[in-house]
Amino acid sequence: MNVSVLVIFKYTKFIIQNVSFVNVRLGGDSFSIPNILLPLGISFFTFQGVAYLVDIAAGERPFIKLTDYLLFKAFWPQLIAGPIIRPREIHDQIENERSWSNEYVEYGLKRILSGFFKKIVLADNLAPLVDAVFLKSASPGFIDVAAGVLGFGLQIYFDFSAYSDIAIGSGRLFGYKFPENFNWPYLASSPREFWNRWHMTLSRWIRDYLFTPLAVSFRGGKAYLLLAVMISMGICGLWHGAAWTFVIWGLWHGVLLIGGEMLFPQKKQRRSILGSLIRVSGWVFTMAGISIGWLLFRAQSIGAVQRIFKSVFMAPLLKPQLLRENQFLLLGAVFLFTFFVNLLKTLGWQAKMSSSQLWLEVRPLAMPLVYAVAVATIIIADHGSKAFVYFQF
């Protein structure tokens, strides 16, 4: 029932298009395609509804009061784009009384501020550059496409993790703790690690409700395990959008997951030089694979991917055809910012900072300044904000 609503609203057009395509090939007429408006957040609340039904069937406690259930199903901070919550994570929180806590308000506001900064200052400013490269009438060169794909990878991360920050922060203001949705995804040194760090509440949904039951019931050795991966990732792709590019994107990630396991099997933490080398090459493999994935994800149609490839081979290799110097400068600045923050994270900067005497003395002055600058930048950078990318799913 849950899924059928999603199928009707989201996939009717896609299914009719494909049936119609086949029918035309067979000599029939094409069908008319109804225009169905997609309810906001349907993919997210459907999956959360499925999680509820399955968990209750598997022995979890149901909600007693209808209002409690409705709050679980449609709590506004995470209704539209997650995190996708499992009933057991929020059941007690909904039924028990919550009280005002300064700590929660401080934490919530910080997360919301961080979300607005990522969305309005970083993601929205990268959008025009990415849009220019993927425009239907554009003929980008190699450098443009490389910049567009890199830019989109950063844009979608800042966009989506911003929404999660704002959702988690807003939930916290009301005393709720939501599960995290992102954990430094671009530090992943294998595709498997990437999915453990990217859109984590969707990954575990796919893992727990799709992959595991499927793989266990196949009972047929390695080949069937790989089949279960491909089916799960194909559906994961289709969940993102009713188009073949999304299915291929999902399958591509299935291939990456399998390839990553074969090339960089996860053994115990290697602390040797060889271990670091393997991790670095795993990271390069993962980032390259993910970037190719983002090209498919953003291109919107198979025709668009073909057009981009054609245009890349027609144009001179290293001469930008579309983008201007200032756009490269902007992309470079956001990239370097992301790179250094990630580098500091890898070097364990946070742990060192919080134990340093100097930081303890500077902190009361530095943090208000950081917040003030963040607020000011958000206000200056806000030229009519764009909708979140994930609202369309």
Added chain:
Amino acid sequence: MISEKLKAIIRREFDAEGVNLDASTIAADVPGWDSFSHISVIHQVEKEFGIRFKPLEIISLKNLGDLQAFIDRHAAK
């Protein structure tokens, strides 16, 4: 109590020498226990105890205690 037979399966699958295996142990406590090796553990349990899991039963497993309880309920029959 986690049976020695189940512990042996887990120790064979993972390098879990120092890890305490009791009823409250979850996958995240055992290094290397991820979605792939989870399938392998389940299949070995099925084989060694002569039982079969249904999809819903897999989803209901939260920790080693649940897995042991399931084995106890079904292996005896």
